[in-house]
Amino acid sequence: MKKPFITKRQAEEIKKKYPTPFYLYDEKGIRENARRLQKAFSWNKGFKEYFAVKATPNPSILKILKEEGCGVDCSSLTELMMAQRCGFMGDEIMFSSNVTPEEDYRLAGSLKAVINLDDITHIDYLNSLIGIPELIGCRFNPGGHFELENQIMDNPGEAKYGFTRAQLSQGFKRLQALGAKRFGLHAFLASNTNTNAYYPKLARLLFETAAELHEETGAPIAYVNLSGGIGIPYRPGEKPNDIAFIGEAVREVFEEIMVPAGLGGAAIYTELGRFMLAPYGALVTTAIHKKEIHKNYIGVDACAANLMRPAMYGAYHHITVLGKEDAPLDHQYDVTGGLCENNDKFAIDRMLPKIETGDILFIHDAGAHGFAMGYNYNGKLRSAELLLRENGEVQMIRRAETPDDYFATLEF
Numbered sequence: 242m243k244k245p246f247i248t249k250r251q252a253e254e255i256k257k258k259y260p261t262p263f264y265l266y267d268e269k270g271i272r273e274n275a276r277r278l279q280k281a282f283s284w285n286k287g288f289k290e291y292f293a294v295k296a297t298p299n300p301s302i303l304k305i306l307k308e309e310g311c312g313v314d315c316s317s318l319t320e321l322m323m324a325q326r327c328g329f330m331g332d333e334i335m336f337s338s339n340v341t342p343e344e345d346y347r348l349a350g351s352l353k354a355v356i357n358l359d360d361i362t363h364i365d366y367l368n369s370l371i372g373i374p375e376l377i378g379c380r381f382n383p384g385g386h387f388e389l390e391n392q393i394m395d396n397p398g399e400a401k402y403g404f405t406r407a408q409l410s411q412g413f414k415r416l417q418a419l420g421a422k423r424f425g426l427h428a429f430l431a432s433n434t435n436t437n438a439y440y441p442k443l444a445r446l447l448f449e450t451a452a453e454l455h456e457e458t459g460a461p462i463a464y465v466n467l468s469g470g471i472g473i474p475y476r477p478g479e480k481p482n483d484i485a486f487i488g489e490a491v492r493e494v495f496e497e498i499m500v501p502a503g504l505g506g507a508a509i510y511t512e513l514g515r516f517m518l519a520p521y522g523a524l525v526t527t528a529i530h531k532k533e534i535h536k537n538y539i540g541v542d543a544c545a546a547n548l549m550r551p552a553m554y555g556a557y558h559h560i561t562v563l564g565k566e567d568a569p570l571d572h573q574y575d576v577t578g579g580l581c582e583n584n585d586k587f588a589i590d591r592m593l594p595k596i597e598t599g600d601i602l603f604i605h606d607a608g609a610h611g612f613a614m615g616y617n618y619n620g621k622l623r624s625a626e627l628l629l630r631e632n633g634e635v636q637m638i639r640r641a642e643t644p645d646d647y648f649a650t651l652e653f
C-alpha cells in the first residue's frame with residue numbers, strides 16, 4: 242500500500258494558509274533516501290550524486306541535497322544560475338547539456354563546472370569559447386538497443402545524445418591534444434528502470450569502455466558517471482529498487498574491470514533525479530466537481546498544467562483520498578483537471594472510495610518531473626511548492642503564480 246506522508250488533518254491545516262492545488266515535499270523522506278544512496282556507494286572514495294536539477298528545480302530542495310553531500314547536474318543557463326545562487330561551485334556542478342548555446346558553456350566555464358560533452362563537434366566549439374579544461378567528460382551512446390534480462394529497456398540507436406564508440410576514441414585524443422588531462426565517461430541509456438540490474442549493466446559497459454579508452458590513449462579516467470535512470474514504484478505493489486544491492490553490484494563490476502585496469506582510483510558519479518525526489522513530493526488537490534454522464538468524473542482544482550506526466554506519457558500516479566485511506570475502493574472514476582483537453586486526466590477508470598466535493602486528493606510520487614514540467618496552457622497558473630520540514634512545520638518554498646505573473650511578459 243502507498244501511504245501519504247500527511248494526514249487529512251494536516252492537509253486541512255495547510256490548506257487554510259495555502260489554498261490547493263499545491264506541491265508538498267517531505268524533507269525527512271528526501272534526507273533519509275539521500276543517506277541510503279550515499280551509504281550504498283560509500284565503498285567508492287570519490288562517489289558523488291549530482292542531483293538532476295531539471296527534476297525539481299527549487300533552491301530549498303537543492304540546499305537540502307547539498308547538506309546531504311550532493312552536487313547538481315545542470316543542462317541549461319538558468320539551471321547553472323540556480324546552482325550558483327544556491328552556493329554550488331566547481332566540481333559540485335556537473336554540466337550535462339546538449340545542443341549547448343555559447344553562453345551556457347561560458348557560464349559553466351566561469352563556475353568551473355565539470356563539463357560533460359554531448360557531441361564530438363563540441364570539442365572544438367568549447368575550445369574556441371573557453372578552452373579545454375583539464376578535467377572533461379564525454380557522453381557515450383552505444384547505439385542499438387539496450388537490453389536487460391532479455392527485455393529491451395530503451396533504444397539508444399534512436400537517441401540524440403552522446404558520442405559513438407569510434408568518436409570517443411577520436412575525441413579523447415583530440416581533447417588530449419588540446420590540454421585535457423583527466424577524463425570522465427557518462428551514459429544514460431534507460432529511464433525509470435524498475436530493476437536492480439540497470440546500473441550494474443550500464444556500469445559494466447562504461448567500465449569496459451573506460452578501460453579500453455585508457456589502454457588506447459593513456460587517458461587517466463577520473464570518473465564514470467552512471468547518470469540518472471533508477472526508477473521508483475509508481476504503482477502500489479511494485480517492488481522498489483534496492484539501492485544497497487545496486488551499490489554493491491556496481492562495486493563488484495568495478496573490482497572486476499576497473500581495478501585490474503589500473504583505474505581503481507576513479508570516482509563513481511550519479512545524476513539521479515526521479516530516484517532522489519519523486520516519492521517525496523505530492524500534488525495535493527481538492528475535488529471541486531462531480532459529473533455523471535457516460536462515465537463518472539471527479540473534477541479537481543489541479544490540472545495537467547500542474548502535473549503533465551499522466552497526459553503526456555499515460556503515466557500512473559497513485560491517488561489517495563485523504564481521510565478515506567481505509568474506505569473500500571468501490572467507485573470507479575476518471576479524475577480530471579479543467580483544461581480544454583480530454584487528456585487532462587490524473588486517473589482513468591480508477592477504483593477509489595466514494596468522493597465528495599471538498600475531499601482532498603493526494604497524488605503520489607510527483608516530487609520529480611512534476612512541478613518542473615508545468616506550463617500555462619489555458620492560462621492556468623503554476624501552484625505553490627511547500628516543504629514539510631522534519632519538525633512538522635510547513636514552509637512555502639515557491640509562491641503560487643498570480644495572473645500578474647501570467648501577464649508579465651505580454652505587451653498590451
Ligand SMILES: *Cc1c(COP(=O)(O)O)cnc(C)c1O
Nearest residue numbers: 293337468469470512513514515
Ligand atoms: C533527466 C536527466 C537525469 C535524471 O534522470 P532521472 O530519470 O530523473 O533519474 C540525469 N542526467 C541527465 C543528463 C538527464 O538529462
